[in-house]
Amino acid sequence: MLQTPIVADTADTPATWLARHAGEAPVLFHCPAALDARHARFRAGFAGEVTYAVKANPDPGVIARLVAGGMRGFDVASPAEMALVRGVCPEARLHYHNPVRSRAEIRAGIEAGVVSWSVDEMGELDKLAAEGVGRGAEIAVRIKLPVQGAAYDFGAKFGASPELALALLRRAAEQGYLVSMTFHVGTQCADPRAWTRYITACAELAREAGVTLARLNVGGGFPSGRDGIDPPLEPIFAAIVEACAAFDTPPPLVCEPGRGLIADAMAYAVPIKARRGDALYLADGIYGGLSECPSIGVSRVELLPGDGRAPAPTLPFALWGPTCDSLDRLPGETALPGCASEGDWLLFRSMGAYLVGVTTCFNGYGTYERAELARLWTDPSRPLG
Incomplete structure (x- = not known):
């Protein structure tokens, strides 16, 4: 702590x-027992890898508790968060999904062993290649859609339009990267339809780009019980699985909850x-x-x-x-x-x-x-x- x-x-x-x-x-x-219970609920209910968005609560004790419960993947947004996670869990898998980075930050990510990088703009993809993120690295193209249901929209700052996402998917594949996709429905989202719309759009874009996604990262946005009601996580988990039927080959899933895990x-x-x-x-x-x-x-x-x-x-x-x-x-x-x-x-x-x-x-x-x-x-x- x-x-x-x-x-x-x-x-x-x-x-x-x-x-x-x-x-x-x-x-x-x-309440450590409450954190353990929520972590176990995600691991039992979500059909893929559960990771933690460190920005939600960068307390080393929280990270250590999640690691003790089996977590090994973390969404980090800066070199400081990379160092924090590495200090608690040296073998952690780091997802650098803040899509705007300085060149020094990219080099720090390479040194820290980042395994996944998100992009939402062509210049940022070119910057990764120029700074030495080599072929075979995972590039997760982040899209944004006008989807309702969250307390506020994350697409106002990050995310590529479907047209730009299509171009990014093709460019990343041409450059030899392991191509994935990601999105964020917005914070405190209790509407499963938000995930359905995003996943359907990802399937359509991957098909049009002619790529098979290595993974689909459905981001965060999972709700907490701020209103005193148990958050409706299981309907969201079920909607995610059902929506993946839109893919010709459903990709492995990843999620990156922050608030939904710790709040x-x-x-x-x-x-x-x-x-x-x-x-x-x-x-x-x-x-x-x-x-x-x-x-x-x-x-x-x-x-x-x-x-x-x-x-x-x-x-x-x-x-x-x-x-x-x-x-x-x-x-x-x-x-x-x-x-x-x-x-x-x-x-x-x-x-x-x-x-x-x-x-x-x-x-x-x-x-x-x-x-x-x-x-x-x-x-x-x-x-x-």
Whole structure:
């Protein structure tokens, strides 16, 4: 872990841990059993190789836990992530699927033993060849489509149009590369039809290009349970297999989940510093561990009263962060028990993705404690994560 977590008693919940240990800093609770369970669910349900997108949570402890569970493939986006993974798992297979790289980064990837490179532009493919990515290396052509169903679209930044993808497939094959394809449906996508559309398009393009794909990487985008509902992974797994019937020869599959693997294994407890009418001022906000809220919304929140009092009927609250910046406000209004007050805690679920590695120390805030729990929720009927 980036910080050594305090290991709690096996009977502890976030509420009981906070009652005994909490200070004024937010606390990131980690449940290793929940991560193990989600990893096992992917390995049992996905019909191909399961890898991990390191950007979602670059905690060495998370990577080590996944390696212990059998993972050997990782999606890395920079030389620093390559070094991080190699330090934990020297034999790891590295997929460098950030499709824009400097020449120095390409050389670093070659030195690190990258086995797969994505491309979405002709100049980037030429750059790989010029810097020494030789014949036989895997080149994964990344496409983008106007597909709905995600919290936000990844195609706005990366991905080739179908016409350009066709040209890239032909050029990569002519240059002697091992030709694959990849895509990303967008983050927090719960609609299996998004994968179906992409896979069907990949099959059509491969056929038109006259290539047999070495692999098909269906990317990430798998949802977490941010809304408190178990994420619908199995229908997505089934849709992926069914869609591959569009290929003359279905290629081996790879996926690169980040959020879908790690988010539900962590919860984030943030103390309330003050209440002003229907506004709550928190000890963290959008510049810290809650940085995703403006782009993806507020995950399910549970009020943990500091004195154990009974909950009251819910009211809509504005949630403000601790900095002096007036932008430091969570979007919309959040329904919480009307008894919420200074000294209480808010427990945000599914916070394992894009908190570690993204949190800043703007205005002197952003530090948090770590604690390891056997379960994350007070209600024993809920899943571990």
